[in-house]
Amino acid sequence: MTPAPSALRVAIIGAGPAGIYAGNILNRLVLEAGHTVAIDLFDALPAPYGLIRYGVAPDHPRIKGIVKSLQEMLDAGNMRFIGNVSYGTDLTLADLREHYHAVIFATGAIHDAPLVIDGIDLPGSFGAADFVSWYDGHPDVPLEWPLDATDVAVIGNGNVALDVARILAKHADDLLSTDIPASVYAGLAGSPVTDVHVFGRRGPSQVKFTPIELRELADIPDVDLVVYAEDFTPDSFSEQLVASNNQVKIMTRTLNGWLTRAPLGASRRLHLHFMHAPLEVYGDGRVEGIRFERTEHTGDGNVRATGQIVDYPVQAVYRAVGYRGSALTEVPFDTVRGVIPNDGGRVLDASGEPIAGLYATGWIKRGPVGLIGHTKGDALETVTRLVADLPALVAGDTIESPDSAPDAILALLEQRGVEFTTWAGWRALDAHEQLLGSQDLAHPGRERIKVISRAEQVEISRTEALLTL
Secondary structure (H helix, E strand, C coil): CCCCCCCEEEEEECCCHHHHHHHHHHHHHHHHCCCCEEEEEECCCCCCCCHHHHCCCCCCHHHHCHHHHHHHHHHCCCCEEEECCCECCCECHHHHHHHCCEEEECCCCCEECCCCCECCCCCCEEEHHHHHHHHCCCCCCCCCCCCCCCEEEEECCEHHHHHHHHHHHCCHHHHCCCCCCHHHHHHHHCCCCCEEEEECCCCHHHCECCHHHHHHHHHCCCEEEEECHHHCCCCHHHHHHHHHCHHHHHHHHHHHHHCCCCCCCCCEEEEEECCEEEEEEECCCCCCEEEEEEEEECCCCCEEEEEEEEEECCCEEEECCCEECCCCCCCCCECCCCECCEECCEEECCCCCEEEEEEECCHHHHCCCCCHHHHHHHHHHHHHHHHHCHHHHHHCCCCCCCCCCCCHHHHHHHHCCCCCEEHHHHHHHHHHHHHHHHCCCCCCCCCCCCCCCHHHHHHHHHHHHHHHC
16 A cells, blocks of 8 residues: 655654554544644564564463554554664665654663673573563574573563563463464473572562452462562551552452462462562572572662572573663664653754654653553654644755655665565465464464564565565
8 A cells, every 4th residue: 555645754663552553643633733644654573563462471362452453553554564674774864854754763662671780691591571572483582592490580570570480480381372483382391490489679569560460370270379478578658558559459469368378289380579689690600599688668668678688599580670772873862761862752862952853652752661551642742742843844944855755765675675564464474374373273272373584474474565566
């Protein structure tokens, strides 16, 4: 589908939820303002959906259900998906300036935030984001993952930590109803793990889990859930938090209920530890254990060190302490916060002044916090700023008028030998993956099996795209 020439042309870099929501809202607000717009949605990967496809655990179809609404937005034809295009190499900022009035960066935060403790870089210590990418079949991650530990530590008290711990503890056969690729199943099936330990600095009332994620742990087949009474020390702040927040109340009730839950003698155990601050990962040449200092409540929501040191012998450590955005070529970047500096979505230069025609939305704008609902509101804020700037952008008062030919950018990519993918190509790849799932007669009911290889994704996508153009 080729969009007609339009008064406003906008490029969005990143085809995850943030970018798709921004495009959908932009189309609506520009039309309401009495203008028309052509939107090109670029992504470095051949397929759309970003962290929904490559950052959500495969046994969470509830969350992946958001794909349906994102697909409907792209099916509407109000924006053009162009995948397998890397910003900064395949296309530069100068290229985008030449072809578009405005650019919205929605590249998210896909790398692990650092955890600065001794030994964190020992072999056997991993970032959770890399592991998530592996079990989600990301094309840029090696097919094999070193799953050779019987005892594993996961540092963090958010949903990603729970996802990592659950996937590590779960038996591979219990994931066969999901879209995991054969290589991921083989890796997990060969894991010798018996005990997975999740550690948080604060108490049970201050975790960053969501109630559904937490309660799912109790339903993992052949995995005993273990919590420890010494981690449940009462304090006035926690009691007030429980009384004032229904979500905290539900999770605290759930955790307290597990204190009296008798182990069933399962072959694997998932341990939840609270009031543990990580000090050091230790080992001679590779991970052999992790050292913590016990903490205690201060009464104001914080914790302090107690001086009590405890060691846990483990052979692998996963840090799940948050995500971090990455700098983009020729775009300002706040190295402390890991975001593009901005004012409500308008990208700011070193002096704090807005850069005409450049915008940001999603995690690269505000940091890796919030759920899908926050992403929608965030996109609305950014797009509202862009629409307010629309008269100057269209008039060319602030930048050179872009090339008006809608397919000029595609011709440029072809000239540079970039094997870009399209929406028609994604629908072909989507159908192919669903067919693979339906053909798995040994495990009926599989919705899809992901294609991992970037080359294979591109081949399937481009063959269909060439047939339908």
